[in-house]
Amino acid sequence: MSVRSPWGPTLAFRRAGALLEANALPIQNSQSKIDDEAGEARNLLFLARERDADVTAVDFAEEGLRAARRRAEAAGISLKTTAADARTWRPGRPFDAVLVTFLHLLPEARAESYRRLRDALVPGGLLLAEWFGDAHADKGRFAEIGPPTPKRLISAHELREHFPQGGIEVLEETERDLDEGPILKGRAAVLRFAWRKPIS
Numbered sequence: 129m130s131v132r133s134p135w136g137p138t139l140a141f142r143r144a145g146a147l148l149e150a151n152a153l154p155i156q157n158s159q160s161k162i163d164d165e166a167g168e169a170r171n172l173l174f175l176a177r178e179r180d181a182d183v184t185a186v187d188f189a190e191e192g193l194r195a196a197r198r199r200a201e202a203a204g205i206s207l208k209t210t211a212a213d214a215r216t217w218r219p220g221r222p223f224d225a226v227l228v229t230f231l232h233l234l235p236e237a238r239a240e241s242y243r244r245l246r247d248a249l250v251p252g253g254l255l256l257a258e259w260f261g262d263a264h265a266d267k268g269r270f271a272e273i274g275p276p277t278p279k280r281l282i283s284a285h286e287l288r289e290h291f292p293q294g295g296i297e298v299l300e301e302t303e304r305d306l307d308e309g310p311i312l313k314g315r316a317a318v319l320r321f322a323w324r325k326p327i328s
């Protein structure tokens with residue numbers, strides 16, 4: 129299946145997570161998915177509901193996970209949660225897909241976290257991610273939201289260094305209006321990334 133443009137310009141982004149609202153999202157039904165730094169698991173609840181996905185939310189904030197479980201229960205959705213630090217966590221088994229949205233670790237922790245993300249996937253598995261990109265450092269234009277320091281912004285160059293080039297299916301730097309909850313609301317320079325783990 130082609131995943132060249134899961135975020136085409138004609139998509140109508142909605143609150144539940146623009147990354148995953150894309151109707152071309154290249155994920156089959158009923159596969160296991162994990163969301164690192166899930167917050168309240170908005171993306172996973174969307175996937176579980178719309179795609180019948182078996183999902184696990186990971187975040188080190190137990191409070192967010194509790195809220196996610198409440199939301200899942202209220203919607204009659206099955207959601208597993210794991211309280212863990214993305215810098216050290218190892219899943220018990222690899223996943224078919226991993227979603228990461230707006231996890232902004234410090235530079236010294238990122239190489240290891242990228243390695244863990246690669247390891248968390250089955251061969252052929254897909255990492256889908258969105259971050260504030262390094263262009264977001266322009267506070268003249270993007271003052272309202274984003275990480276507290278530009279050191280936490282992610283560059284395309286860094287992703288190319290840490291993910292074998294052949295697996296990169298999308299690496300897009302763009303600007304958009306985030307409307308994904310109170311701390312993710314406003315104009316943003318983002319980096320969107322899809323990487324498929326090689327089969328061999």
Ligand SMILES: C[S@@+](CC[C@H](N)C(=O)[O-])C[C@H]1O[C@@H](n2cnc3c(N)ncnc32)[C@H](O)[C@@H]1O
Pocket residue numbers: 164165166167168169170186187188189192212213214215228229230231232308309311
């Ligand atoms: C900006 S929120 C994004 C939440 C969610 N991914 C979303 O897009 O709505 C960042 C999340 O990352 C989590 N987080 C930050 N550092 C983490 C770490 N080292 N391990 C696990 N979770 C972390 C926070 O608890 C928070 O839920």
